[in-house]
Amino acid sequence: MDVVSDAISAVRVGRPSSQRVRIGGSWCTRLAPYEGAGFHVVLEGGCWVLPDGGEPVALGAGDAVLLPHGAGHVLADAPVDTEGLARAVPFERWSDGTVERPLLTAAHEGRPVVEMLCGKYRLDRSHVHPLLAELPPLVHLPHRAESSPELRAAIGLLGHEAGERLPGSGVALPSLLDLLLVYMIRSWAAVSTAGTWPAALGDPVTATALRALHTDPAAPWTIDRLAAEAGVSRPTLARRFTALVGRPPMAYLTWWRLTRAAALLRDTPDPLASVARRVGYSTPYALSHAFRREFGTTPGQYRAGRAAATAD
Template identity: 40%
Template sequence: MDALAGLLDGPRARGAFLLRSVLSPPWSLRIEDRAPLTLMAVLEGTAWVVPEDGSATRLRPRDVAVVRGPRPYTVADGPATPPHAVIGPGQRCTTLAGAPLADLSDLGVRTWGTDSDGTTVLLTGTYQVPDAVGRRLLDALPRLVVLPEDAWSSPIVPLLAEEVGKQLPGQEAVLDRLLDLLLIAVLRAWFARPEADAPAWYRAHGDPVVGRALRLLHREPARPWTVAALAAEAGVSRAALARRFTALVGEPPMAYLTAWRLTLAADLLRESDAPLDAVARRVGYGSGFALSAAFKRERGISPQRYRAGGPPHARGARAERDDAVPA
């Protein structure tokens, strides 16, 4: 498992919200759904994404944007168009005063908007449940990433646009997987660009020694790793691995392993009802007690409270990057 696969390898999109919007100006939607991650592709026309406290960014035909939540933002035909609708949790659409909205209507399967001849057509896919496995990668993203059409080449957007209007057996599973593929393709293209400022641990995957060590830790987190054992697998001395790993990743190998194990544990706690001891064994801890002590030390909350719906973020997580980054 590499860094990007880790984003979606655990709780992937399940019943993700997908919608085609057909809109005629003037239109402006304030998004307050608190979703952790949303993808938007412009199929026709143009749109502007306006963060609550950032610069407006224009999306042209066939551009794709990734918006990291949960802060509100606005999508509109122009940066100065005032919102006339609010999209809240559960994708509930209302007026600014909270009343049911009458001027946006159902236009077909997973399609809605002002009228069927609208000049702007948007495709939106929303991950509605936070993915703990992807926390490191999500934390590396700014609030808005825009990938222009000429920055990448992929058939996924047209395919997703075609499939979103179908109502066939297993269609939700098809759409979920296509959304996953689109997210991976967009992030892979974006992280490959020098201006993306990819995190150190992501760039380190390209190093022949540290990259191999990272893949081993991701693939076998429950193995009783030591720096010496990891160095032997990577084909270098213990001192060389420790020095090179820390320089490229920004933390020692065992500190990275601890964070990765606790990230996996957080995912298992939320996505299964497995006993704490079983979760501990799957991520490399000898007992539920040992996992509980490490989890609480690093995240400031016990596994039991976290499973019951406590805050998902580790204590001391880095501040959000709020800049928009056109890729």
């Protein structure tokens, strides 16, 4: 596994949800803060997204926007003032027909029409990887000829799949939404000039060490073995890794092993002994001791609490 895939897998819960919306004229709808990540993909036309506490952002056809921390926001046909924001219709009522809105065809009286895919990813934020924590409140990925061809291809496939009731769409659409999340984060990392994680993933020494730790976290890693894997001396690895990742290599490994253990406790029925072996601990007791020191709770208590949260 690689860092981006593991960072997503560690927090993702259940399946993403989405709705295809087509609207024209004057409109304004609000999406409340969410314990997950929200996204919008504009398939046709244009609109504005107004994040809570942030500046309005214009979206055009082919644009994608990710709200990785679930920030509340407003979607509208144009920027609106404070009074207009207060009148924004809740998205749930607006999208399910509780509040009437005009569903238009592209030729409806010549009015501008916007068609978009709006959705959410469910995330367990109890142990977020620092790569995801470093994402800004809103990631705008405009459609440009030089932008990620993979992202543009995924948006095109999503537009087709979400608009047609085709055989297998129940499997295809969630898979494409998962792919969209990966491509949005990858595209952000490729162009971001802020934060340390894009630099960490772009540094050959640090990236090689991270890849090794994520590929086999249960291996008996030492700083010497990891330095040899990265092809540098111990001091060089320690200096570059710590500067870019924010903690020394072995401290990061311990944190990642325990984070993986938390994900396995949440997502699988595997016994504690099996979880311990999979993340590099020789005994359940050793894992329990480290887990409690890191997260302030026992593995059993954590598993029970996450099961109750999921049931709710």
